[in-house]
Amino acid sequence: MSLSASAILSFTPSFHQSRISVLRRHTKLPSSPDFLNVRRSWPTHLYSFNTTPCALQHFHAQHGALLQDAGATALVMAGAYALVLAFDNLTNRNLIEQQNLSRKLVHVLSGLLFLCSWPIFSTMREARYFAALVPLLNCIRLVINGLSLSTDEGLVKSVTREGNPDELLRGPLYYVLVLILCATIFWRESPIGMISLAMMCGGDGVADIMGRRYGVLKIPYNQQKSWAGSISMFVFGFLISVGMLYYYSTLGYFQLDWAWTVERVALVSLVATIVESLPITDILDDNLSVPLSSMLMAFLFFGYQYPSR
Numbered sequence: 001m002s003l004s005a006s007a008i009l010s011f012t013p014s015f016h017q018s019r020i021s022v023l024r025r026h027t028k029l030p031s032s033p034d035f036l037n038v039r040r041s042w043p044t045h046l047y048s049f050n051t052t053p054c055a056l057q058h059f060h061a062q063h064g065a066l067l068q069d070a071g072a073t074a075l076v077m078a079g080a081y082a083l084v085l086a087f088d089n090l091t092n093r094n095l096i097e098q099q100n101l102s103r104k105l106v107h108v109l110s111g112l113l114f115l116c117s118w119p120i121f122s123t124m125r126e127a128r129y130f131a132a133l134v135p136l137l138n139c140i141r142l143v144i145n146g147l148s149l150s151t152d153e154g155l156v157k158s159v160t161r162e163g164n165p166d167e168l169l170r171g172p173l174y175y176v177l178v179l180i181l182c183a184t185i186f187w188r189e190s191p192i193g194m195i196s197l198a199m200m201c202g203g204d205g206v207a208d209i210m211g212r213r214y215g216v217l218k219i220p221y222n223q224q225k226s227w228a229g230s231i232s233m234f235v236f237g238f239l240i241s242v243g244m245l246y247y248y249s250t251l252g253y254f255q256l257d258w259a260w261t262v263e264r265v266a267l268v269s270l271v272a273t274i275v276e277s278l279p280i281t282d283i284l285d286d287n288l289s290v291p292l293s294s295m296l297m298a299f300l301f302f303g304y305q306y307p308s309r
């Protein structure tokens with residue numbers, strides 16, 4: 001095998017599957033922190049209890065988890081509305097001087113706070129669909145307002161560049177579609193969704209903020225992008241990715257070999273930064289190219305971790 005092939009292979013998961021051990025749901029550590037487990041008798045199909053639960057315990061387990069997920073969905077949905085409303089008010093009161101800064105802060109915070117909220121959902125396999133309801137409802141909200149079937153001035157002002165409702169059907173819509181994808185396909189068990197959202201929300205969002213402010217030196221192959229923006233994308237995308245992986249590993253969702261992980265997150269961030277710097281925004285929006293390239297690279301490096309039965 002040639003050196004380059006073995007070098008590439010050494011990064012692929014088959015060489016390192018042991019480096020990432022997804023904590024199986026039946027281990028002693030709960031797949032969500034103790035203080036979140038309202039009752040210990042959770043759906044037995046996720047845990048290997050010694051005693052067969054009675055029908056009542058199973059009923060409580062199922063309904064307790066459903067109530068937890070319904071409440072978590074309502075709470076996160078309220079948070080989504082509150083975030084957009086807050087930035088709309090801050091902009092109206094000129095406490096945030098640029099509308100673009102407001103939009104970018106919503107861009108950075110929405111997805112990252114959504115990602116941070118996943119542990120409040122139950123340990124049911126279906127919990128991811130409750131979580132995905134929030135970006136789905138926002139997707140509907142964006143389409144309705146983007147088609148001018150309704151007018152939510154605060155939403156339009158907070159998440160569009162020029163204040164045109166049809167802008168909602170591009171960047172913001174792709175953004176919430178990626179949130180739905182990451183919640184339903186990757187959820188809490190896989191580092192792929194977390195890294196992809198960290199790159200799209202944290203990296204790309206900060207690139208815009210720093211690039212507009214300090215981006216004097218432009219990138220040779222794309223005069224719309226700057227070294228300051230791209231370096232910010234790499235640094236913040238990397239740091240926020242590692243931060244999210246650390247957050248989830250401390251909650252017991254997986255154990256990572258951090259030296260090995262940090263190397264690969266840096267490579268994912270580098271690739272995502274290069275993709276974001278390319279002059280392809282007219283062909284493929286950054287809110288698609290950045291997360292999709294991050295997913296591909298994270299898949300190659302970390303493998304596809306899916307919850308065990």
Ligand SMILES: C/C(=C\COP(=O)(O)O)CCC[C@H](C)CCC[C@H](C)CCCC(C)C
Binds near residue numbers: 179
């Ligand atoms: C401004 C946004 C995208 C624009 O991207 P770009 O064109 O600047 O590249 C983000 C749009 C956010 C959306 C309207 C609301 C999404 C809320 C999210 C699903 C849940 C957040 C919950 C959390 C607890 C605040």
Ligand SMILES: Nc1ccn([C@@H]2O[C@H](COP(=O)(O)OP(=O)(O)O)[C@@H](O)[C@H]2O)c(=O)n1
Binds near residue numbers: 215277281
């Ligand atoms: N790598 C980057 C990214 C953005 N930027 C700055 O941020 C502005 C908006 O970037 P963008 O077109 O990627 O914005 P979004 O598509 O992320 O909303 C650019 O016009 C640049 O002024 C930069 O300088 N360098």
